[in-house]
Amino acid sequence: MSREKLRALGLDLPLLPTTSVGSFPKPDELQQARTRWARGLISRDEVERLERRATEFWIRTQEELGIDVLVDGEQYRGDMVTYFAENMRGFEIGGFVRSYGNRYYRKPIIVSKVKWERPITVSWWRFAQSLTAKPVKGMLTGPYTVMDWCFNEYYPDRRATCLALAREIRKEVEALIEAGARIIQIDEPALSVRPQELPLAREALQMVTDGLPAYFISHACYGAFEKIYPEMLALPVDNFDLEMSNSNLDLLEHFKRSPFTKDLSFGVVDVHSHVIEDVETVVARIRQGLEVVPAEALWIDPDCGLKTRTVEEAIAKLRVIVEAVGRVRATLA
Amino acid sequence: MNLSLTNAGSYPRIGDTPELQILRQTLARFDRQEVTEADIRRAEDEMVRRAIAEQIEAGLDLVTDGQIRWYDPISHIAGKLRGTKINGLLRYFDTNFYFRQPILVDRLVRERPILIEEYRYACSISSRPVKPVLTGPYTLAVFSLVERMEYRDLERRVEDYATILAEEIADLAAAGAELIQVDEPAIVLDGANFDLFAAGICALARAKGTARLALYISFGDVSSFYERLQDLPVDVLGLDFTSSPQLIDRIAVEGSAKALGLGLIDGRNTKLEPEAEVAAALERLLPAIRSEVAYLNPSTGLEFLPRDRAFRKLQHLVRIGLRFKR
Numbered sequence: 001m002s003r004e005k006l007r008a009l010g011l012d013l014p015l016l017p018t019t020s021v022g023s024f025p026k027p028d029e030l031q032q033a034r035t036r037w038a039r040g041l042i043s044r045d046e047v048e049r050l051e052r053r054a055t056e057f058w059i060r061t062q063e064e065l066g067i068d069v070l071v072d073g074e075q076y077r078g079d080m081v082t083y084f085a086e087n088m089r090g091f092e093i094g095g096f097v098r099s100y101g102n103r104y105y106r107k108p109i110i111v112s113k114v115k116w117e118r119p120i121t122v123s124w125w126r127f128a129q130s131l132t133a134k135p136v137k138g139m140l141t142g143p144y145t146v147m148d149w150c151f152n153e154y155y156p157d158r159r160a161t162c163l164a165l166a167r168e169i170r171k172e173v174e175a176l177i178e179a180g181a182r183i184i185q186i187d188e189p190a191l192s193v194r195p196q197e198l199p200l201a202r203e204a205l206q207m208v209t210d211g212l213p214a215y216f217i218s219h220a221c222y223g224a225f226e227k228i229y230p231e232m233l234a235l236p237v238d239n240f241d242l243e244m245s246n247s248n249l250d251l252l253e254h255f256k257r258s259p260f261t262k263d264l265s266f267g268v269v270d271v272h273s274h275v276i277e278d279v280e281t282v283v284a285r286i287r288q289g290l291e292v293v294p295a296e297a298l299w300i301d302p303d304c305g306l307k308t309r310t311v312e313e314a315i316a317k318l319r320v321i322v323e324a325v326g327r328v329r330a331t332l333a
Numbered sequence: 334m335n336l337s338l339t340n341a342g343s344y345p346r347i348g349d350t351p352e353l354q355i356l357r358q359t360l361a362r363f364d365r366q367e368v369t370e371a372d373i374r375r376a377e378d379e380m381v382r383r384a385i386a387e388q389i390e391a392g393l394d395l396v397t398d399g400q401i402r403w404y405d406p407i408s409h410i411a412g413k414l415r416g417t418k419i420n421g422l423l424r425y426f427d428t429n430f431y432f433r434q435p436i437l438v439d440r441l442v443r444e445r446p447i448l449i450e451e452y453r454y455a456c457s458i459s460s461r462p463v464k465p466v467l468t469g470p471y472t473l474a475v476f477s478l479v480e481r482m483e484y485r486d487l488e489r490r491v492e493d494y495a496t497i498l499a500e501e502i503a504d505l506a507a508a509g510a511e512l513i514q515v516d517e518p519a520i521v522l523d524g525a526n527f528d529l530f531a532a533g534i535c536a537l538a539r540a541k542g543t544a545r546l547a548l549y550i551s552f553g554d555v556s557s558f559y560e561r562l563q564d565l566p567v568d569v570l571g572l573d574f575t576s577s578p579q580l581i582d583r584i585a586v587e588g589s590a591k592a593l594g595l596g597l598i599d600g601r602n603t604k605l606e607p608e609a610e611v612a613a614a615l616e617r618l619l620p621a622i623r624s625e626v627a628y629l630n631p632s633t634g635l636e637f638l639p640r641d642r643a644f645r646k647l648q649h650l651v652r653i654g655l656r657f658k659r
């Protein structure tokens with residue numbers, strides 16, 4: 001079903017396409033430049049020059065590794081919600097709030113009507129796609145997650161906030177499609193937080209994607225997905241990209257009881273561990289995935305964005321994925 | 334009746350200016366082995382001092398130490414006991430905050446007091462009374478993973494945590510704490526376990542001596558078991574009206590035998606609630622409380638807000654509360 005959709009979009013992908021969730025680590029020179037820029041020591045242009053260089057590095061790296069569907073690596077983003085809040089109207093970037101331990105982020109505050117004013121990610125997508133013949137995913141954060149990760153001082157409730165965001169985020173999707181993106185990933189890691197709100201998340205995603213000609217992926221991670229499965233299959237996307245390895249592939253048991261009816265991007269390496277999985281381990285995980293999802297519907301990637309790892313670790317993890325997929329493909333042919 | 338203005342627990346441990354980021358920096362430098370644990374203590378002391386100073390400046394009658402030293406509400410206590418190992422991150426209710434889950438690998442033992450030093454330090458630098466805050470036995474038990482067989486039984490976990498926390502309560506009371514707050518948010522996840530939860534609270538109440546015990550429950554609706562909360566042997570019931578809004582009507586009509594902690598100010602959103610709305614709720618609630626004292630406090634700890642907003646929330650609370658003070 002989804003293979004037909006991919007073909008209709010002009011995408012002819014091999015069995016078990018390899019891909020990434022989105023973020024890659026920023027090279028040291030870019031990290032340092034961001035810090036210096038935050039202190040007012042260098043210009044935004046200088047940071048952007050390094051962001052472009054880093055994006056080129058990651059596109060080239062993915063090509064050399066033999067990845068099938070590329071990402072731009074999100075070298076220009078600080079945080080997945082704050083980045084969009086900074087680039088749309090209606091938000092104020094608040095002070096630091098703790099996310100855990102000694103980690104903090106600036107939590108945006110919705111202070112007036114949210115409004116998409118101009119393309120946010122499109123020029124980065126265009127730039128990344130200009131560097132490769134392989135498809136590059138368009139990437140954005142979904143309305144439900146943006147709503148859940150912001151303070152709201154303007155809208156009467158969560159529903160109104162979420163739907164207002166959906167209306168505006170749709171414009172970014174349209175702009176990506178107009179630029180030529182055919183695979184678009186909408187990250188919704190907050191999806192499992194309040195199972196009773198799944199219908200709202202579904203309605204919002206429907207507003208974002210309805211009638212638009214693209215293959216849609218939604219990434220979610222580190223939540224209690226067993227609480228929203230199989231109901232989550234009603235979301236209007238073609239592919240769920242799920243963290244599986246950090247939770248010992250526990251979700252597969254649920255998929256055995258109630259069939260997984262979408263394409264699955266299957267997280268086969270843990271992004272929170274320094275340890276590089278060996279190829280045999282990843283091959284075994286892919287085989288377990290194939291027990292519940294047919295080969296035509298299975299994509300292979302890391303659990304989540306690799307930005308938590310060093311550049312070397314990220315590359316090593318991707319290399320293991322490509323090698324493991326190669327071995328499994330050989331047995332499927 | 335006397336209305337006491339207070340905090341419900343945490344206060345931000347960071348702010349926008351460099352002097353408000355010393356704890357973050359010191360912890361990062363500790364990870365790089367550039368500083369010692371004593372440096373961390375000093376940075377924590379400094380941020381506790383600032384948290385208390387801001388609460389007093391805002392006008393609170395009763396302050397907390399801001400739980401500045403707490404890695405999170407669960408592992409700060411569980412991680413200091415023998416028999417636990419600290420595991421990965423899990424989301425704390427429906428907040429954007431994550432805590433570390435303890436694993437129970439052996440029989441739980443309290444080797445030394447956990448909170449008493451923190452409490453004594455806070456008292457030593459505060460011109461207002463300090464309320465110690467701790468997480469209750471049921472919540473610790475629910476969020477603990479289990480390796481040791483006997484702890485598969487939730488009741489055993491609650492029992493052992495309760496024994497340990499009762500010792501903490503006795504120590505805090507002996508050190509002069511007049512009011513001790515116990516947070517039990519996990520009961521909102523499954524009211525069916527009420528008896529287990531109540532047994533834990535009863536064990537703590539037996540240890541309180543001359544101190545008064547305040548049970549605070551946030552992050553969910555308690556209306557389905559509210560009556561039974563009134564029967565518990567605690568002196569104050571802290572209610573999060575942002576999660577249980579319909580309780581306002583009910584209490585206004587039925588009254589409350591117990592002193593209440595009125596969580597009418599949302600501790601989780603930056604928006605300042607309309608003064609008239611909060612005042613209207615207070616006008617209905619206060620006459621219904623059959624007790625010498627009531628508390629006005631945010632619905633949760635304030636760590637979910639940026640520092641400037643947390644301070645503004647407290648100022649807002651005080652502005653409204655002062656209209657009702659005798």
Ligand SMILES: [Zn+2]
Nearest residue numbers: 220221304305
């Ligand atoms: Zn993720």
